[in-house]
Amino acid sequence: MDKTSPFLAPVADLGNGRNVPFSEGAHSTRPCTGAGTPPGREDLAHRISQLQEEIGQLHCAIDSHAVVDQAIGVVISLGGLTPDQGFDVLRTVSQHTNVKLRKVAEQIIAWAHDEQLDQDIRQALNTALHNAGAIRRTTFRAAHSAVQNGE
Template identity: 25%
Template sequence: MPEPAHSAQPLTAPDTRPPCLATIEPVVAGDRTVVTCRGEFDIGAQELQPELCAVLDRSATGVDLDLDEVRFCDCGGLNVLLSLRREALDQGKTVTVRTCGPVVGRLLDLTGARELFMTGTPAHSGGSDTVAAAPVPAPVLVPFPGPGPVEPSPTVAVDEELRLEVDQLRRAMRTRPAIDVARGIVMASFGLSTEDAWTVLVTASQNTNTKLHHLAQDLMGAVHGAPVPEEVQRQVAAAVARVREGNAE
C-alpha cells in the first residue's frame, strides 16, 4: 500500500527587518503641511517613507518637520529625512525642520545636515531647539587677479566644508543599515531595549577588535545559518550579561 504523499511546505526566510518605532502626524497649515514625528527614527523608519512622500505630494509648497518628540535618531533615520528632501527638490518644494530636541539637533550638527533643512523665512517658534533661518550671505567681491594667491571667499569655504560633511554622512549610511539590522537582531534575541542592544554591539566590537559593520554582517549571517566566530559569540554573551547586571542594580 503506497504511503500517503505529503505536500511540500514552502520555505520562507525569516523577516529580519527592524520594526518601525516611529509615527508621523501631518496637519495642513495653509500651503504647507506640518508633520509631527514621534518615537525612534532609525532604519525601521524607512517604512514611513511612502507615507511621507504622499504627504509631500499633497502639499502645495512643502513640509515642515516637528521633531521635538523624536527620542532617538541615527543615520538610518536621517537618511529618511534626506530622501524626503531630495524628493521635495525634484518637485520644486522644500522640507524644513521647525523644531527638534537635543537628540536630533546633535546629529544635524555633527553631520552638517542642519543647513540642508533651513529656509530664508523665519523659523516657527516653539520646541527645545528651534532651527533658525539661514542667514543671507553678503556679496563677495572678487579682486582682479594679481601677484600672489587669491584667498577663497568665506562662502565658498563653508559650501565646500558642508559638501565634505555630507559625503562623510553618505559613506556612513552605506554601512549603517547593516548595523541597525544587527541591533534589531540583538533586541529580539535577548529582549533588550534599543539603547542596551547598541551597548552590546559596541562593547563586542571593541573587545573583539572588529569593526562595527563587520560584526553586524556576522550577526546578520547567523540568521541565515552562517556560523558566527566563537570569540564574537563569547563577547556578545558577556556584553548582554553585563547590561542585564547593570539594569538589575
Template identity: 45%
Template sequence: MPDQPGRAPATSVQQPAAEVEALRAENGQLRRALASHALVDQAIGVLVALGRISPDDGFAVLRETSQRVNVKLSVVADHVLKHAQGAVLPDVMLGALRAALARHTATA
C-alpha cells in the same frame, strides 16, 4: 598674464572645481555613514528580538563586542546580521557577544 576680457580668472574656475570635489567626498562619507547606521540599527533589532533586550542594551552589546574584539562596530553588526541568517560567527566574536548579552539580559 592679465585676465582677458570675457574669461574668468583661473582662480575663480579652480575654486568651484575644488568645492565640487570636496562636496563629492563629503557626499561619499555621508552615504557610507548612512549605510553603516542602517546596518547597526538592523543588528540592534536582531539582538532586541533574539536576546529580549531593549534597543539601548542592543546597542551597548554591539559596542562592547566591538571593543572587546577590536573590530569596527559596523563589522560586528554585519556579522550579527549574517549570523541571524545562518552564518557562523568567529569564535572570539561569539564569546564576546554572548558575554555582553549575558550582562545586559541580567539587567533587563
C-alpha cells in the same frame, strides 16, 4: 564691484538685518580669492570635489546605520533588551574584539541568516548579553548552542 554677479548675491547679515554681498558677509561659506573678488574656477572645482567626497561619506554612513540597526534588532530579539541596550551590546562586542562596529553588525546579521559567527565575536556577544541582563536567556542559549554545534 559688480552687484549683479551671482557670486555676490546678497545674504542677510544676522547681526544688524542688512543685506551684504557674500564677499563682505561674515556668515558666508563661499570661498573667495580676495576681498570683493568672486571665487575662481579652481576654488569652485575644489569646493565641488570636497562636497562630492562629503556626499560619498554620508552615503556610507547611511548604509552603516542600516546595518547596525538590523544587528541591534537581532541582539534585542536574542536578549529581550531595549534598542539602547542592544546598541550598547554591539559597542561592547566591537570594543572587546577590536573589530569595527559595522563589521560586528555585518557578522551578526549573517549569523541570523544561518552563517557562522566568529568565535571571538560569539563569546563577546554572549558575555555582553549576559552583562546587559538579557531576559530571554533560554532563547539566546539555544541560539548560541546551535551556532557552537554548527547548526
